[in-house]
Amino acid sequence: MNLPTLRQLHYLVTVVELCHFGQAAERCFVTQSTLSTAIQELEGLLGAQLLERTKRKVIPTKLGIDLANKARDIISMTERLVLDAQVDRKPLSGVLKLGVIPTISPFLLPKVLPGVRSTFQDLELYLLEDQTQNLLERLSAGELDCAILALPFDLGGLEQQVFWQEDFLVAFPAGHPLSEGGPIASKALPDSELLLLEKGHCLRDHALAVCHMKAVANRASFQGTSLYTLVQMVAGGQGITFLPEMAVNDEFLAQNQIAVRPLSEKGPHRELTLVWRASYHRKADLALLADCMQGLLEKG
């Protein structure tokens, strides 16, 4: 369908209001001829007479008045649309879809979410827990706005801001021969006892990377599905594993019968980072979010 332009509608509204082409033209900041032509085109387009005019008088027709009223509505809706677009959005307000990997989620979120929520009152946070690769796909597809992942991993074209870093600790069953002492070198660990998370968890790869071990050294049947179950296996004496500091400080894990020793390999062993698409339009907001989380973690 061929639509009139908003400009034509605006002209109509003004002429109907003033019943005078010259004055209406002045109010619209155009010449009378412009207005005259525009109205004629509008009438032509609609196939109906909107104004009855003599050289002396302008009388809107019933239809002209009706349409001018509708036109007023249309124009004011459009004005509102413009205003809506220009609402000075508070930073980090509205919906934000955040993905988090499972080896970070249960330890980080309880620490930072209350603080984040109180800092950004108008933030509506939607959380999705999944493994790195899946999160990256969803992020690329636009289903997520950002994700919290652990470096190192292949960023692709994504941008990021690291907000935390931590070491790994080795967890032994209570009473294990190696369970006592200070920093221990990964070389000193018995490969055959190592328990890891199942494939897909980046923590698995990171742990192996730290101690230069090969994944093949582990028994598939003992791959854990979460850090909680993994710790319970360690506590049950079925093997040893690596844990990020964050997990060790967690209350739940602390209740289990395990002993932890730091690694003598120094490092930060894993970096927590907030990532987003390079084309994302609210980068500034996300930087604020990363800053906020960092601040909360540093305060303890």
Place this chain on the structure above:
Amino acid sequence: MNLPTLRQLHYLVTVVELCHFGQAAERCFVTQSTLSTAIQELEGLLGAQLLERTKRKVIPTKLGIDLANKARDIISMTERLVLDAQVDRKPLSGVLKLGVIPTISPFLLPKVLPGVRSTFQDLELYLLEDQTQNLLERLSAGELDCAILALPFDLGGLEQQVFWQEDFLVAFPAGHPLSEGGPIASKALPDSELLLLEKGHCLRDHALAVCHMKAVANRASFQGTSLYTLVQMVAGGQGITFLPEMAVNDEFLAQNQIAVRPLSEKGPHRELTLVWRASYHRKADLALLADCMQGLLEKG
């Protein structure tokens, strides 16, 4: 305020729907570059990002989706406006403001209005009774759509369609010396007994014109304010007067004790006509109305 064009909004709606510039362009029957430019201008105008795009993907922002929804509403309102304008209006439907002079109104309307109303079911007729000059002013001002008047009078620039014509009769008190007989010449009438309507009624002028009398021949104190009161004065023996055929056939007047004789001056003495502004946009409707009234009067 600077408003976006409906075209820009339409482009936005399409791109948000398809998430693909090329496809959206195709659907809009323009090239991709046209669409691309238009969206960029829209974003510039609104001062906000509506779409997040890489070379590979297009992801609408929250704002983009919101505004596209609003835009859809605006566009469909505009489409409805166009449809409203093109509604094939039945002839003589809707409001019609009709003026009628007092010497026609009480005799004509009861005869024709029922028929008019049943012929044009959707007609909303607003009636105004006043003297010719006042009706003409209101007609010119656009307060009336048309008027029923009696010729002859100065039409000015108005257009008209005559739908009836009638003679005048002379009315005498029952028992008046001249009350019996056939056609009578106006010259034979006693000037001093002539009663007329007050000034402003065209019937007064028409009556005087028929018999070439001067208005000054009449006593001001006996000028009637309506044909009903005038007839009662005649019945009371206070004088004679002219009546249009229409009034003579009226039931109310027939009950009064008066006698009527035709004038020997032949010819239609007054013509009933429907008048409208030359610029009026529903002339065709009014011609139908005049035709209709004529038909009803001819049937009796």
Place this chain on the structure above:
DNA sequence: AATTATTAATGGAGAAAATCGATTAATGAA
């Protein structure tokens, strides 16, 4: 790793439109 295909942005040329200024014709008023 190199090649190919896809896609949005960009630049320049041409077409379409909107607007203006000047004039005309009609209308009322003085």
Place this chain on the structure above:
DNA sequence: TTCATTAATCGATTTTCTCCATTAATAATT
């Protein structure tokens, strides 16, 4: 009659819109 007002009209100009061709970036495929 003459004058003032006003909407329509015409031609010229400016602005906007659109297209085509090309580019740069990105994935997918070889």
